[in-house]
Amino acid sequence: MTIMKVRFYIEALSNHKKALEKAVEEIVKSLKSETSVKVESLRTEDVLENPEEEMLKYSSMVEAELEGSFEEIVKATMKYAPAIVEVISPAKIEIDAKSLMKVLGEISLFMGKLMEKFGGLVAYPPLDEIPKPKVGYSREEIEELIIDGKETLYRFVVETYGKDKESIEETMLKAFTYEGCRINKILVKVQEERDGRVYALVASELISPFEVLFQLT
Missing domain, CATH: 3.30.70 (Alpha-Beta Plaits)
Structure with missing residues (x-):
């Protein structure tokens, strides 16, 4: 099984600074408790305020370096919805059709549940x-x-x-x-x-x- 190393950039937005700080704490807590992927490093940025933005004026970024199988990295991506996923290694990966179909099926099921809850995406x-x-x-x-x-x-x-x-x-x-x-x-x-x-x-x-x-x- 090929192990991937990736870097997540998870953006958090809110119109309340305290709510944003709490959300970032929850993201970090969840990442630290991960068992399906290995969390190599975690870093959070200071909360920034954009006075020109009426809605969601506060923002912050969580940067996390993860290791895991392709399937588990995809699951983590769906769970944390990072704004950017940077693949550090390997330079290329080969996946057999059966495994790929399984991963794509899980993505489709996940998106289907979101659409049932929130409507068309x-x-x-x-x-x-x-x-x-x-x-x-x-x-x-x-x-x-x-x-x-x-x-x-x-x-x-x-x-x-x-x-x-x-x-x-x-x-x-x-x-x-x-x-x-x-x-x-x-x-x-x-x-x-x-x-x-x-x-x-x-x-x-x-x-x-x-x-x-x-x-x-």
């Missing part, structure tokens, strides 16, 4: 000005993107709704492009029509940097 800007992207790449193009561009080829399925099948496909193509994906294949399968909306499953084969795959998940 993503809002796109108007996509009208984004041109319809290319769909379909040759085997040689895909190999070049994977080998030279260090990108990932994967299948992604999402449930969505829209005015009709055609508008759903057009919107998803532009949304994938906005996220930074190349689209090799896409299939829209209508599930039902209800309340003036068409509900459908969108299955796609995408090529993108690994971090975009995580964002989509």
Whole structure:
């Protein structure tokens, strides 16, 4: 099992200084009690005040250096939501498909629970000005993107709704492009029509940097 070393930069914000100081104390306490990852070092910055900011005028940063497996580092990332994750080592890591699917499944489950509690977490800007992207790449193009561009080829399925099948496909193509994906294949399968909306499953084969795959998940 490959051990990763990362540095978390966890930003804390509040409109009350005492509440922020308490929140930072809780973050540090939680990190010190971690058993799934090894906490190598911890550092907290002084509370800063931005008088020009009406809401959340106080801020602070917790810097933590952690060691653990890829799976545990991902879990810690979901738990602490750092503003930045700096990978210190290794320079590269290989993960078998089964392990990766397990991690992505846990991320999807975690995000699903957040959406059940707080509603939709993503809002796109108007996509009208984004041109319809290319769909379909040759085997040689895909190999070049994977080998030279260090990108990932994967299948992604999402449930969505829209005015009709055609508008759903057009919107998803532009949304994938906005996220930074190349689209090799896409299939829209209508599930039902209800309340003036068409509900459908969108299955796609995408090529993108690994971090975009995580964002989509």
